[in-house]
Amino acid sequence: MLKIIKSILLTTLLLTSSAFALSDKELAISIDLSGKQRMLSQKMTKEAFLIRSKIDTELNLKKLTASSALFDKTLKGLMHGETSLHLVPTEKKEIQKQLQVVEKLWKPFYQKIQNILDQKASDSDYQYLESNNIKLLKEMNKAVFLYASTDKSNNSLTLANDINLAGKQRMLTQKMAKDILFVSNNFKKEEYLGDFKKSRALFDKTLKGLYNGSQELNLKGTKLPMITEKLDVVKSMWQKEQNLLDAALKGEQIKETISSLDKTLVKMNEAVISYTRSLNRQKQALELNSIVGDFLNRNQQDKKRVNLSGKQRMLTQRMSKLSLLVEMNIALKENSKKLVKFAKLYNQTLNGFTDGDKELGLSPSKIAAIVEQSATIKKKWKTFLANIITIVKGQDKSRKALEYIVNNNEDLLAASNELVTRFVKTAPTPNYLEKSMLHVINVAGRQRMLTQKMTKEKLLIVTNKKPEPQKLQKTIALFDNSLHALIKGDAAQMILKPSDKKIKAQLQKVSKIWSTLKPLYEKEKLSRAELATIVKENPTLLKEMNKMVNMAEGTLEY
Numbered sequence: 001m002l003k004i005i006k007s008i009l010l011t012t013l014l015l016t017s018s019a020f021a022l023s024d025k026e027l028a029i030s031i032d033l034s035g036k037q038r039m040l041s042q043k044m045t046k047e048a049f050l051i052r053s054k055i056d057t058e059l060n061l062k063k064l065t066a067s068s069a070l071f072d073k074t075l076k077g078l079m080h081g082e083t084s085l086h087l088v089p090t091e092k093k094e095i096q097k098q099l100q101v102v103e104k105l106w107k108p109f110y111q112k113i114q115n116i117l118d119q120k121a122s123d124s125d126y127q128y129l130e131s132n133n134i135k136l137l138k139e140m141n142k143a144v145f146l147y148a149s150t151d152k153s154n155n156s157l158t159l160a161n162d163i164n165l166a167g168k169q170r171m172l173t174q175k176m177a178k179d180i181l182f183v184s185n186n187f188k189k190e191e192y193l194g195d196f197k198k199s200r201a202l203f204d205k206t207l208k209g210l211y212n213g214s215q216e217l218n219l220k221g222t223k224l225p226m227i228t229e230k231l232d233v234v235k236s237m238w239q240k241e242q243n244l245l246d247a248a249l250k251g252e253q254i255k256e257t258i259s260s261l262d263k264t265l266v267k268m269n270e271a272v273i274s275y276t277r278s279l280n281r282q283k284q285a286l287e288l289n290s291i292v293g294d295f296l297n298r299n300q301q302d303k304k305r306v307n308l309s310g311k312q313r314m315l316t317q318r319m320s321k322l323s324l325l326v327e328m329n330i331a332l333k334e335n336s337k338k339l340v341k342f343a344k345l346y347n348q349t350l351n352g353f354t355d356g357d358k359e360l361g362l363s364p365s366k367i368a369a370i371v372e373q374s375a376t377i378k379k380k381w382k383t384f385l386a387n388i389i390t391i392v393k394g395q396d397k398s399r400k401a402l403e404y405i406v407n408n409n410e411d412l413l414a415a416s417n418e419l420v421t422r423f424v425k426t427a428p429t430p431n432y433l434e435k436s437m438l439h440v441i442n443v444a445g446r447q448r449m450l451t452q453k454m455t456k457e458k459l460l461i462v463t464n465k466k467p468e469p470q471k472l473q474k475t476i477a478l479f480d481n482s483l484h485a486l487i488k489g490d491a492a493q494m495i496l497k498p499s500d501k502k503i504k505a506q507l508q509k510v511s512k513i514w515s516t517l518k519p520l521y522e523k524e525k526l527s528r529a530e531l532a533t534i535v536k537e538n539p540t541l542l543k544e545m546n547k548m549v550n551m552a553e554g555t556l557e558y
């Protein structure tokens with residue numbers, strides 16, 4: 001069904017949007033290539049100083065020739081148009097004026113580069129590049145900002161700033177490489193060391209913002225696979241690069257670090273291309289059909305409600321587990337804080353189902369069955385919360401509060417589970433696929449609860465509070481069978497076998513952790529070390545299972 005919807009939207013787009021698509025495409029290309037100029041300003045400076053340091057001289061002479069020629073060609077294209085780069089000159093006087101400022105800086109900068117390429121450079125030529133590369137960068141950045149602000153009131157290119165900052169990431173890879181070279185050559189060492197740290201932090205912050213959005217950076221974020229796949233590669237490379245960056249600041253592995261940053265530049269550039277080619281077109285496609293848009297938004301809200309109500313089930317067991325750990329004096333301060341945190345989250349989410357909650361992304365539900373069950377849960381929760389507060393305050397000397405939680409947590413769990421069931425039943429899903437996705441989120445969400453339930457039941461056995469080994473075995477079997485169904489699919493439970501590579505990989509990660517923990521849950525008598533392993537690794541199992549649920553909630557094609 002979703003593929004048919006996408007096909008309809010694409011046809012609609014082609015028939016109705018030709019008037020503005022070209023304009024948006026031109027704007028996206030201008031943002032991309034003007035942004036690329038920032039990167040080139042740093043790349044050229046880096047290549048010049050690699051030549052000065054006699055590092056791969058011939059190779060860097062070729063690179064500097066290409067980089068400087070491209071900067072010159074692109075600048076002329078932005079000002080006057082350039083067919084091979086698909087650049088159309090803007091009529092905005094403010095932008096043209098700024099490009100002239102850049103051109104004025106570029107001419108003497110280019111001359112110094114020519115001296116280096118002709119191998120006639122003096123120390124003053126290198127000194128000029130060192131003193132003026134940031135000026136060139138800043139003035140070019142002003143031009144990019146003007147492009148990204150174009151027609152903002154019309155909202156025609158809604159992700160202009162995301163393209164801008166994704167492009168800026170390319171520049172930061174080269175700026176960091178340049179700073180490393182300056183530090184190693186003792187050029188204003190403290191100044192460039194500080195600059196490097198700022199660039200490193202900004203790259204990291206922007207990368208996260210490109211995924212999830214950022215109010216601070218004005219980033220909208222994206223979950224579109226064609227972009228996130230590219231960003232995932234950059235993220236992986238960036239994580240691996242951290243040790244190299246630390247080494248380079250100590251004067252070690254400089255060549256390897258710069259080479260690694262250059263590879264990150266290539267992959268970051270691929271991500272920018274994905275933005276300019278397809279992101280805005282796809283976003284506009286969804287906006288063109290309000291009926292389809294409303295359906296997708298409603299369907300997403302249904303998924304979120306099933307996810308969060310499922311998470312409530314987990315929290316009933318997590319709070320019970322933490323109460324036991326507090327009584328056992330295991331990481332008392334840490335677990336008390338967690339108990340408070342998750343009690344607040346349970347309370348916030350419970351209210352959000354009926355009242356709405358912007359932070360959680362919940363719109364209020366007025367469905368009678370939901371309102372009724374929420375009211376039932378609130379009555380049970382009021383007493384349950386009061387006993388949690390008694391434990392957290394260290395006032396449960398008689399252990400009556402703990403006894404209440406041990407005896408009543410599964411009643412709260414059952415009531416919470418009924419709410420999940422009602423969300424699934426009342427969701428207006430028109431087809432098997434969407435209904436199946438709610439079942440996947442429900443079952444995967446239940447797995448989170450089972451991770452906590454198993455640990456709670458194991459702790460009850462260990463402490464002889466309520467030893468029920470048969471109950472634990474049932475919980476273990478349910479987790480094991482459900483995990484198998486999520487990995488392989490199960491028609492009887494309306495669970496599709498996943499085709500999304502990331503979801504499949506995430507389920508395998510969960511399976512690997514489970515293969516280590518399962519024997520410990522099943523073992524009749526545990527050593528202190530084995531019990532400590534369960535307590536330590538159980539949150540990891542929960543965390544990875546939660547990732548899978550969130551991935552299922554966010555995907556369009558499971």
